[in-house]
Amino acid sequence: MSQDQSPLMQVQDLRIEYLTAGAPFRAVRDVSFDINRNEVLGLAGESGCGKSTIAYGLMRLHKPPALIRQGQILFEGRDVLAFDDAALRAWRWSEVSMVFQSAMNSLNPVMTVLGQFSDMLNAHQKTARARVIIRTAEMLEMVGIPAERMHAYPHQLSGGMRQRVALALALTLRPKLIIMDEPTTALDVVVQREILQEVLRLRSELGFSVLFITHDLALMAQISDRIGIMKEGEIVEIGDTNQIVNAPQHDYTRTLWEAMPVLEQAEASESEAAHVP
Numbered sequence: 001m002s003q004d005q006s007p008l009m010q011v012q013d014l015r016i017e018y019l020t021a022g023a024p025f026r027a028v029r030d031v032s033f034d035i036n037r038n039e040v041l042g043l044a045g046e047s048g049c050g051k052s053t054i055a056y057g058l059m060r061l062h063k064p065p066a067l068i069r070q071g072q073i074l075f076e077g078r079d080v081l082a083f084d085d086a087a088l089r090a091w092r093w094s095e096v097s098m099v100f101q102s103a104m105n106s107l108n109p110v111m112t113v114l115g116q117f118s119d120m121l122n123a124h125q126k127t128a129r130a131r132v133i134i135r136t137a138e139m140l141e142m143v144g145i146p147a148e149r150m151h152a153y154p155h156q157l158s159g160g161m162r163q164r165v166a167l168a169l170a171l172t173l174r175p176k177l178i179i180m181d182e183p184t185t186a187l188d189v190v191v192q193r194e195i196l197q198e199v200l201r202l203r204s205e206l207g208f209s210v211l212f213i214t215h216d217l218a219l220m221a222q223i224s225d226r227i228g229i230m231k232e233g234e235i236v237e238i239g240d241t242n243q244i245v246n247a248p249q250h251d252y253t254r255t256l257w258e259a260m261p262v263l264e265q266a267e268a269s270e271s272e273a274a275h276v277p
């Protein structure tokens with residue numbers, strides 16, 4: 001695991017707008033934050049506050065009409081906004097990867113699981129078929145899926161299994177950061193918890209950072225080391241999970257927590273205390 005204390009990713013004054021027919025809509029308003037090495041940073045806030053726009057923007061996966069208007073994204077000191085297409089392709093998957101809400105957005109529905117591993121591996125480095133099969137089997141087993149399922153198509157797998165495949169794919173090239181946008185929202189609570197436990201286990205085994213986006217504050221408190229609270233395109237507060245849960249500084253953070261069922265909050269604090277050293 002890296003001993004480097006410098007932030008993995010530094011986001012400074014990031015502004016993202018949607019160019020609509022009228023005035024541009026400013027979805028992300030000059031936001032600054034760091035993602036540290038090996039941490040889970042949660043991003044919370046009500047629907048429409050700009051979480052997904054940030055997630056896509058950080059990977060430069062945002063599409064028109066979204067436009068990054070200003071700011072800086074540094075990854076290990078490198079200027080991501082200055083990357084050309086080749087640098088972006090090399091960077092994605094190998095240093096940063098993303099798991100979306102619906103595995104159907106991460107996975108190609110008309111390709112077997114093996115085919116998707118093959119495409120991704122070959123896009124980075126020409127890889128012999130035997131090697132692709134070995135690597136796919138290893139990665140599937142790492143996330144608790146029997147290796148023979150590599151021949152299945154996504155629709156032949158359960159929702160939970162598809163998300164595990166998406167996670168395995170995202171981890172294959174050992175990225176330093178995984179961006180997870182509502183990765184388990186579509187799944188039932190038990191499967192959701194199992195998968196997030198898996199993410200935490202893999203993180204301690206492999207060492208990577210996670211930017212974790214969810215509507216579910218209890219879940220967020222359980223798995224995050226730090227949490228940023230977003231409101232209308234701004235980060236109004238960011239801090240250690242313990243502080244954000246137990247001593248929020250901003251009124252909006254308090255409002256968000258108050259909207260959460262008391263039982264879940266108590267459970268979250270307990271579990272959070274168990275996770276945060």
Ligand SMILES: Nc1ncnc2c1ncn2[C@@H]1O[C@H](COP(=O)(O)OP(=O)(O)OP(=O)(O)O)[C@@H](O)[C@H]1O
Nearest residue numbers: 018020025027046047048049050051052053054065
């Ligand atoms: N293609 C688009 N064109 C115009 N506005 C958009 C577009 N996509 C998103 N927006 C607007 O940008 C704002 C931020 O949206 P975003 O999806 O980032 O929020 P979010 O916090 O991720 O919401 P949710 O939790 O519901 O996914 C919203 O007001 C949304 O309506």
